[in-house]
Amino acid sequence: MTARALIVEDEPLVAELLEDMLIEAGYGVAASVGALDKALALVETLTCDFAILDVNLRGCSTEPVAAVLRGRGVPFLFVSGYGNAQLSQQFLNAPLLAKPFRDEQLIRAVRSMLVEG
């Protein structure tokens, strides 16, 4: 069965890029949102197999979304142009992909998180 992603990314073109890269690699997209409140509303109930989170949504941290995902046992991957400088202690060890990234980097990161998760 196709593993489906929740994408939380405020930059629409990058969100679209993530969707395309995942779909081309054979994954599905359960939802793609750009605002923190929408992400928080979705994340409790959405059926998804993994998530890709932009660390910084126009100044708001997506860590609350990550915390819910962690509680639900859903693996997630941070993407950021900020390195891990903006992550708090509890997420410093979470997988993180630096922007800009290539297809292979993204897909490799998704695969390894699905295997480990």
Added chain:
Amino acid sequence: MLSLDEVIITADLARRPSRPPDYEGENRALLGLMDCMAGRLAADEVLQKLVEAAMSLCKAQSAGMSLLERDPDGREIFRWRAAAGKWSSFRGEWMPRVSPCGTVIDRDTTMLMAYPERHYSYNDGVGMPISEALLTPFHAQGDPIGTVWVLSHDGQRRFDNEDRRLLSSLARVAAGAYQLLMQERLATDLALTERLQEISTELLGENQSGALYPKIVDAAALIMRSDFASIQVFHPERGETGALRLLAHRGFSPEAEHHWEWVGADSVTSCGGCLRLRSRVIVPDVERDELIAGSGEMPIYRRAGIRAMQTTPLIARDGKMLGVLSTHWRQPHQPGERDLRLLDVLARQAADLIERSLSVEHSRMLLDEINHRAKNMLAVVQAMVRQTARRTDPDSFVRLITDRLAGLAASQDLLVRNDWHGVELADLLRSQLAHLGELLDSRVGLSGPSLRLTPGAAQTLGMALHELGTNAVKYGALSNQDGRIEIAWSLDEAAQSRFVLAWREKNGPPVAAPTRRGFGCSVMVRSVEHALDAEVDLAFAETGLSWTMVAPVAAVAERSRRRFETPWPVVVS
């Protein structure tokens, strides 16, 4: 109000019987004073001993020594360098030039006055009648520069010629003590100049500004001869009116340090007052300060051992408040004008230091931020290149991608020019449609209220408007001779805070919906919906393309401007 001559009764001295001279008592007192001076007692202490001797020798109820000085406005005043007896608590305070002391200096002779408050108006704050005042001038380089005086308040004690003789003798000692005071000042001045020079040199070479704050605090205590000192930095972003944060101090108890770590403008303290007034605040005696004495701060001051204080603002060269420099004393204290002027020199240096470290910090944060934004922008460019490549034939790819990058660059330019604090929608429209040239003025109508977009909204809308413009030139209303575009926006703050932006084309060639939805369409519709929580309607009516977006105002409009929050190190000496 009596005339001056009516309160002067010096002539009475000649008529009053004079008691026999007490040479023994006088000699004892003078020897004591000489010992004090030889024993390197501070000049102010010698002067205090002197007035105490005057009080006991003349059996007066109050005694004092006044020195002619200038106040911050350059007016002459008399500073009470020493005071004893009933008026001892006024030590350190001052009297106007027009006062008994002023008259004695003007006439340069010993004078006796009865109830001088019947002529002078200075007496309001003192509230204790002077039945008799005997005053005598003392000199430096031949000029009268101050007075020694004894008072009686009860109407019983009347001074005689013996008191005049004793006071004149003491005035000569006062002149000597004054010389000592001046020498002391010269020595302190020299030490201070050296200290200030040292600090300036360190300021020039020092990058770790934190290490210098304790030195500034020490220098302030040295200049003001205070028991405590502190430096606080202003954080304008804290609360409504900003707050002061303690950076370094000298002598505070742990309780005081903790209690005054943050001080707001509403705080009943000299630094809170300084923050409110943006000027120096002096509290000569906290116990007698109407505001402080009854406040919750009073127990803290008592436990900290602080009785008097002053706070001087640190002002940037452009007038902004940067912080404050305070000094505190264990005893009631009125800082002298000269000390305050020296402190101002130090305050100037401290302000420069704070300003410089603020700007270094600010530059470092900006560099970090620019690096992050560049990375994010590269991700956007990467996505743009990729999406364009997938949906375009190789021939037009380079032209299209160049166009789109130019559009992105135009939005960036606007943002940078506005310091990343958002962009006016009308400016964004003009910049994204600038390539239309004259058509922009003649065939495109812009109408709507002033609206400042967030940087994110400016970028997303910029790309959408760029695509709409390109499309209009290629296929739409600007591809023939008569077409027009009306761009209108509105803010519906009252209802649900909706922002509506509409792009309407008319009189263009007949419109047909495109057969495939390319990158342009994705940017005009999906991106805007995704990033701005918007609903976008794109309709290809035969009469012309129409594009309408509706979004919450909060998702597009910049709120009021925020300052960078700068983290400050706390240094405690």
